[in-house]
Amino acid sequence: xxxxxxxxxxxxxxxxxxxxxxxxxxxxxxxxxxxxxxxxxxxxxxxxxxxxxxxxxxxxxxxxxxxxxxxxxxxxxxxxxxxxxxxxxxxxxxxxxxxxxxxxxxxxxxxxxxxxxxxxxxxxxxxxxxxxxxxxxxxxxxxxxxxxxxxxxxxxxxxxxxxxxxxxxxxxxxxxxxxxxxxxxxxxxxxxxxxxxxxxxxxxxxxxxxxxxxxxxxxxxxxxxxxxxxxxxxxxxxxxxxxxxxxxxxxxxxxxxxxxxxxxxxxxxxxxxxxxxxxxxxxxxxxxxxxxxxxxxxxxxxxxxxxxxxxxxx
Amino acid sequence: xxxxxxxxxxxxxxxxxxxxxxxxxxxxxxxxxxxxxxxxxxxxxxxxxxxxxxxxxxxxxxxxxxxxxxxxxxxxxxxxxxxxxxxxxxxxxxxxxxxxxxxxxxxxxxxxxxxxxxxxxxxxxxxxxxxxxxxxxxxxxxxxxxxxxxxxxxxxxxxxxxxxxxxxxxxxxxxxxxxxxxxxxxxxxxxxxxxxxxxxxxxxxxxxxxxxxxxxxxxxxxxxxxxxxxxxxxxxxxxxxxxxxxxxxxxxxxxxxxxxxxxxxxxxxxxxxxxxxxxxxxxxxxxxxxxxxxxxxxxxxxxxxxxxxxxxxxxxxxxxxxxxxxxxxxxxxxxxxxxxxxxxxxxxxxxxxxxxxxxxxxxxxxxxxxxxxxxxxxxxxxxxxxxxxxxxxxxxxxxxxxxxxxxxxxxxxxxxxxxxxxxxxxxxxxxxxxxxxxxxxxxxxxxxx
Numbered sequence: 001x002x003x004x005x006x007x008x009x010x011x012x013x014x015x016x017x018x019x020x021x022x023x024x025x026x027x028x029x030x031x032x033x034x035x036x037x038x039x040x041x042x043x044x045x046x047x048x049x050x051x052x053x054x055x056x057x058x059x060x061x062x063x064x065x066x067x068x069x070x071x072x073x074x075x076x077x078x079x080x081x082x083x084x085x086x087x088x089x090x091x092x093x094x095x096x097x098x099x100x101x102x103x104x105x106x107x108x109x110x111x112x113x114x115x116x117x118x119x120x121x122x123x124x125x126x127x128x129x130x131x132x133x134x135x136x137x138x139x140x141x142x143x144x145x146x147x148x149x150x151x152x153x154x155x156x157x158x159x160x161x162x163x164x165x166x167x168x169x170x171x172x173x174x175x176x177x178x179x180x181x182x183x184x185x186x187x188x189x190x191x192x193x194x195x196x197x198x199x200x201x202x203x204x205x206x207x208x209x210x211x212x213x214x215x216x217x218x219x220x221x222x223x224x225x226x227x228x229x230x231x232x233x234x235x236x237x238x239x240x241x242x243x244x245x246x247x248x249x250x251x252x253x254x255x256x257x258x259x260x261x262x263x264x265x266x267x268x269x270x271x272x273x274x275x276x277x278x279x280x281x282x283x284x285x286x287x288x289x290x291x292x293x294x295x296x297x298x299x300x301x302x303x304x305x306x307x308x309x310x311x312x313x314x
Numbered sequence: 315x316x317x318x319x320x321x322x323x324x325x326x327x328x329x330x331x332x333x334x335x336x337x338x339x340x341x342x343x344x345x346x347x348x349x350x351x352x353x354x355x356x357x358x359x360x361x362x363x364x365x366x367x368x369x370x371x372x373x374x375x376x377x378x379x380x381x382x383x384x385x386x387x388x389x390x391x392x393x394x395x396x397x398x399x400x401x402x403x404x405x406x407x408x409x410x411x412x413x414x415x416x417x418x419x420x421x422x423x424x425x426x427x428x429x430x431x432x433x434x435x436x437x438x439x440x441x442x443x444x445x446x447x448x449x450x451x452x453x454x455x456x457x458x459x460x461x462x463x464x465x466x467x468x469x470x471x472x473x474x475x476x477x478x479x480x481x482x483x484x485x486x487x488x489x490x491x492x493x494x495x496x497x498x499x500x501x502x503x504x505x506x507x508x509x510x511x512x513x514x515x516x517x518x519x520x521x522x523x524x525x526x527x528x529x530x531x532x533x534x535x536x537x538x539x540x541x542x543x544x545x546x547x548x549x550x551x552x553x554x555x556x557x558x559x560x561x562x563x564x565x566x567x568x569x570x571x572x573x574x575x576x577x578x579x580x581x582x583x584x585x586x587x588x589x590x591x592x593x594x595x596x597x598x599x600x601x602x603x604x605x606x607x608x609x610x611x612x613x614x615x616x617x618x619x620x621x622x623x624x625x626x627x628x629x630x631x632x633x634x635x636x637x638x639x640x641x642x643x644x645x646x647x648x649x650x651x652x653x654x655x656x657x658x659x660x661x662x663x664x665x666x667x668x669x670x671x672x673x674x675x676x677x678x679x680x681x682x683x684x685x686x687x688x689x690x691x692x693x694x695x696x697x698x699x700x701x702x703x704x705x706x707x708x709x710x711x712x713x714x715x716x717x718x719x720x721x722x723x724x725x726x727x728x729x730x731x732x733x734x735x736x737x738x739x740x741x742x743x744x745x746x747x748x749x750x751x752x753x754x755x756x757x758x759x760x761x762x763x
Contacts, residue, residue, distance in 0.1 A: 035556055101745055181688055213616060213620055217620070217623050218397070218626060219628075254748075255619070265430075265433055266615045271612045272616065275612065283594055286595065310552050311553070
């Protein structure tokens with residue numbers, strides 16, 4: 001690999017690598033700005049991870065619940081559905097039910113769900129913990145162990161609390177998401193701290209923190225461009241691919257929920273909402289996104305097609 | 315390209331005549347390089363020297379104006395490849411399209427949507443900028459009628475889209491004095507279109523395949539006296555468009571290709587999501603005008619929101635001023651919420667409070683522009699900081715109910731805060747701002763019933 005390329009990372013172990021996934025996924029590896037294949041190489045196309053919450057997501061708005069109606073409380077069935085019906089190549093299991101302010105589900109419950117999912121669904125996995133705090137550490141450590149050898153992507157190592165998550169990734173052979181708050185220097189610092197634990201750089205994915213369209217998207221966009229330019233100029237501690245948690249940021253905005261009856265100028269809320277997710281995701285592709293975590297099947301289909309078009313050598 | 319004093323000196327006559335007001339030609343050259351003198355002060359400067367210096371002083375991408383008056387659209391004069399390097403200045407103009415095969419009613423319906431569109435967001439009125447009219451009939455008379463009708467119904471500047479110079483001339487007879495953008499010239503009609511652009515003093519789109527060939531065509535149009543040009547590289551697909559727009563922008567900024575220093579135009583031809591996706595690419599990467607050929611009304615708000623974000627000044631601080639913000643007609647009984655002065659936090663919280671339609675007061679604490687959890691971890695948003703702000707703002711006097719709602723993410727400080735604010739009741743709000751309306755309607759209403 002060129003010393004001024006983005007690192008290529010691989011998520012998911014097939015039986016050949018000691019896992020049980022039917023396929024694995026590679027992202028990164030590009031030696032040029034996003035889709036600049038006229039002046040460099042971009043060997044891997046960005047992927048979309050389908051977000052599947054562990055408990056019934058009552059706070060999701062109707063537009064994004066509609067396509068999944070009968071599956072909402074059934075994460076394994078839901079995951080099977082998106083793989084079989086929509087060709088999902090990777091799943092992001094969101095263990096939000098373990099949050100203190102949600103259902104405060106135990107680590108054991110998360111593990112049980114994860115085991116079921118690993119058995120029934122054979123695509124690579126992103127495991128997203130309940131967020132900073134003691135609970136995160138318990139849940140992620142237990143899940144990392146349960147998924148030993150599967151080479152999952154664990155989210156997220158953040159701030160002071162990166163060590164437990166990184167230790168779990170080292171012990172059980174996973175990758176980590178390193179999350180920093182829209183800041184070039186803090187991003188690099190966290191990557192260095194994680195590398196200092198002897199964690200290999202090709203198992204780190206950067207979460208620059210995603211702002212949805214209208215809620216700070218442009219900050220995320222520019223911080224990604226800055227990080228990527230530094231990576232391409234040879235800064236090894238910036239050469240990790242990006243992950244953007246798009247769905248959660250987009251679908252909580254009032255702009256996707258407001259009925260057209262109340263704001264006629266805003267237009268049909270279903271299509272407006274889907275486009276809100278699409279526009280956020282596509283802008284981030286132009287800034288270098290490698291993994292986009294998304295929710296709505298219609299939005300995902302449009303973004304998949306956009307990726308195909310951008311990857312064609314124009 | 316900026317010239318150095320020595321490079322300029324070589325262009326001067328080296329007579330040391332002092333007529334420019336400086337002792338030597340070298341001293342004058344240094345002043346020119348520092349932009350503290352003008353080449354016109356030298357009576358003996360050659361035309362070549364004047365041209366070279368003039369070109370070096372001009373902005374790398376020409377400023378082009380479409381239309382006249384209040385709604386005139388200015389594009390170009392961009393200075394960077396990436397917005398973080400400085401900023402993007404003249405925002406991408408969006409131009410929904412009608413055509414001369416559409417019925418009057420259909421045209422009117424679209425024009426009504428376009429002209430009436432206005433959404434207030436983050437201190438700006440989001441508006442559409444231009445209307446494009448495409449000639450599909452091949453009939454000069456028909457095109458001219460449609461153009462005239464559109465201009466009567468809608469005050470936005472126009473983009474006239476036709477490759478037939480007879481059609482273009484017919485349209486210009488009625489609207490030629492309003493400075494529409496003419497799209498335009500290609501390999502077959504370049505001379506006739508340039509003549510029309512010159513005659514009616516209108517900006518002209520030059521369309522061509524290949525970045526170098528396109529720049530050459532632009533040079534020829536400029537030689538014919540058309541200065542206000544807009545370039546349209548004919549590219550295949552999204553990747554080809556990105557390549558051509560990137561190369562043209564690079565050439566323009568580095569002045570490495572004569573004829574590349576003009577704003578760029580593209581067309582989003584698909585319907586629905588795909589058309590919008592093309593426009594997203596154009597807004598992010600270097601399009602100054604995007605013609606939306608078959609736009610759906612629900613695409614306008616997301617696209618204009620994206621444009622607003624991409625074209626804000628990234629150097630602008632991410633903080634809002636600490637203090638008490640009144641939302642709605644908030645009297646003494648209105649809830650009081652507290653959060654940090656990170657501008658995104660403020661924006662999200664205030665827009666949710668607004669959406670709740672419950673008049674409220676929002677205490678913004680100086681947390682050095684950090685978000686709630688980050689600020690708490692750094693000791694910038696704890697009980698002490700909040701208590702100080704409550705005292706400094708004399709809220710005990712103006713908030714008779716003495717209840718303060720803190721973000722759910724800092725629930726752990728509620729006890730400490732009650733200790734530091736004797737007599738106050740600290741309520742723990744939701745973690746996510748999206749849950750604020752429900753919180754105010756249920757928890758707050760119950761607590762104060």
